[in-house]
Amino acid sequence: MITQEMTAELLIERVWSYCEKIQSGEIKAGKKHKWAVQRFIKDVERLAEGDCPYYFDAEAVLDFYEWAKQFNHVEGILAGQPIELTDFQLFMAANIYGFYKKVNGARRFRKAYIQLARKNAKSQLLAIMASYEIFPTQEKHRVFIAGWSRDQSDEVYQAILEQLHHAPILEGKYTDANGKIKKHNTNSIIQPLSREARKVGDGKNPSLGIVDEYHAHETSEIYDVLNSGMVARRSPLMVIITTAGYNLNGPCFKEYQYTSKILDPDVDTEKEDYFVLICELDPGDDVKDESNWIKANPIVATYEEGMTSLRSDLETALEVPEKMRSFLTKNMDRWVDQKDNGYMKMSKWRACHGxxxxxxxxxxxxxxxxxxxxxxxxxxxxxxxxxxxxxxxxxxxxxxxxxxxxxxxxxxxxxxxxxxxxxxxxxxxxxxxxxxxxxxxxxxxxxxxxxxxxxxxxxxxxxxxxxxxxxxxxxxxxx
Missing domain, CATH: 3.30.420.40 (ATPase, nucleotide binding domain)
Incomplete structure (x- = not known):
């Protein structure tokens, strides 16, 4: 019989094996993805040092993994099957849910910035994180999902509802009314917000804030509202998850630049409480080279149906040049700085700095x-x-x-x-x-x-x- 402890150990071995495959090149990855792996390995090695302020809880990672298995895929080729986290998703979970502070047992990472191409199970992961925050605990938690528009935030909210409705273990434990999910015995909630809501999340002490598709946000106002409301929480978590976009003057691109510096081992930007994972094509990569696609598509590019969809999108972009911008940003996760009828490329403007x-x-x-x-x-x-x-x-x-x-x-x-x-x-x-x-x-x-x-x-x-x-x-x- 496999004990709980052994299962947790085997799970972390999966994470470690994934890191080794990224480092060796067995799994092709972009530069910033490799930097994130290097950071994780360095963090794990630090745990052996006596003055390290953190400890690693493999059981907590296992708890999240087992929680995900309570739900089924709701669409795609795996629809109806239990969710088994991929090694890529498990790597993220090991970072976010694995490290804790020795001083008070709070999560090390209070923020996470995750950027990857579309259709790589972003909404599914966010839905699991949201339900995990309120259901397997007797504490009162508040989860807010922030999209720039109500339709955008509602997309993740609907993904959460679909998961909950197909989870027998949660039957009768929550209600879905008035635009929010409420857990009965703790009054914990999951609620979508948008810029129209303005100050709805301010001062309500969110424990988990989810900012979806941040590239579409024209300002940082809704992010700021959630972030400012977390100050009283011992172990809050703010998650930004997005694809690349076009607006290089928007808040998301500024966050992308900042988080890229956090990962870069040659830049002296330390942010111990900020987890960063950026999956994108590297500068100079040929978008026609299918072996590069996994850099931006760590899940989609691992199965044939996903590759077929990417091939179709590329064919369309090559035949209709106006669609290439969308292919580069949404499918290859590249920031594209030239707007339709734009006056100039902002990359040329930034190159003038000196x-x-x-x-x-x-x-x-x-x-x-x-x-x-x-x-x-x-x-x-x-x-x-x-x-x-x-x-x-x-x-x-x-x-x-x-x-x-x-x-x-x-x-x-x-x-x-x-x-x-x-x-x-x-x-x-x-x-x-x-x-x-x-x-x-x-x-x-x-x-x-x-x-x-x-x-x-x-x-x-x-x-x-x-x-x-x-x-x-x-x-x-x-x-």
């Missing part, structure tokens, strides 16, 4: 764009030296309007002010004397060689006359 030389050595050209109340008033400048162009700007906005826009549009004007990129002015409209003083200080105090100051004469004639009296060469720019 050290700024001494401005006094350049010829400087200024441009002034004035506003009345709602828009920003800005002063832009271009410096030219050795046929290289250097650009910068400073903006002005009435403090009242800044606060309004921060509340409605979630634009971090206060952060930009603190970083020196903006000035808040008093009153309802920008006082152009602030603009005048800034230009004079920028040019004269720094002893810059300002060649011209371009301006639109609408609303700027008086400012142009005043600056001209100070010795600036003012040039009217026609509309």
């Amino acid at each position: 050290e700024m030389p001494d401005l006094k050595e350049m010829a400087i050209y200024l441009g002034v764009d004035l506003s009345m109340t709602m828009d920003l008033t800005s002063v832009g400048w271009v410096g030219v030296m050795d046929n290289v162009y250097y650009v910068g700007q400073h903006s002005f906005i009435p403090e009242v309007k800044a606060k309004e826009k921060m509340a409605t549009d979630k634009v971090p004007y206060d952060l930009w002010r603190d970083q020196g990129w903006m000035t808040f002015t008093s009153g309802e409209a920008v006082d152009y004397q602030f603009v005048e003083r800034w230009i004079i200080e920028f040019a004269h105090v720094n002893k810059l060689r300002v060649m011209e100051v371009g301006y639109d004469k609408w609303n700027a004639l008086h400012l142009a006359q005043r600056l001209e009296s100070k010795g600036f060469n003012m040039v009217e720019i026609p509309p």
Whole structure:
């Protein structure tokens, strides 16, 4: 007879074997996936050190594994069969549910960022995690699922309901009413949220927050609402799970950049409580090479029906170029920075980042764009030296309007002010004397060689006359 302890040991051996196969190349994986495996191995090796603040609980991983087996696949070629976690899913579970703090027994990882291509059982995994948070415990827990739209968050919620409805062990232990699942004996809940809900999750002490398809979120507001509500929990967990997207100015891409640094062994970014797993094609990988597809599709690319679906999608993308962007992001998990009818590729813009030389050595050209109340008033400048162009700007906005826009549009004007990129002015409209003083200080105090100051004469004639009296060469720019 196999004991519970032996079963847990065998399960962890599966995880360890998976890591070895990733490292050896027997299972092909992308660079960041390999980094995640290296991090896990390093973390396990640290456990033997006396000053390691964590311990590993194989029984807890086994509990999650056994919980998953209580449910059936609800669609696809395995529909109706009990869920058996793949080695890939088990690796994630071993990280999230395996490590605990010695000081208080809380989970080590309070956050998780998981990025992989679509149709790799993301909703299924999230559904298991959500039900596991509230049912096998007598504590009161709250689980919130955050999508940008209600339809998006409802997708995971429906996956949870389907699992629960087909689980005999849970019959009669919960109700599904008023848009939430409630466990009878503890009043624990699972509830979908969206941006329309605004502050519904704020202050309600969520124990598990699930942010689904974060690439579709235009701002971080719903993530922030959930995260801020977790402060009182001893062992909370925030899970972001997503595919890549197009919006390189959105919160998800910023999180992707940050979490990539956490994984990178050559970058000094330590975040002990943040689990990261990114499955994507590496730069330079040929999307037509089927052997690369498993890098972004750790589940789909392991069975023939999944590969057939990927082949079909690629054929369509090759025949209809407009669909290639979608194939790269959704099937190959690559961030694509070029929007339809976009002005420029943002990758080229980011490549311009670098050290700024001494401005006094350049010829400087200024441009002034004035506003009345709602828009920003800005002063832009271009410096030219050795046929290289250097650009910068400073903006002005009435403090009242800044606060309004921060509340409605979630634009971090206060952060930009603190970083020196903006000035808040008093009153309802920008006082152009602030603009005048800034230009004079920028040019004269720094002893810059300002060649011209371009301006639109609408609303700027008086400012142009005043600056001209100070010795600036003012040039009217026609509309």
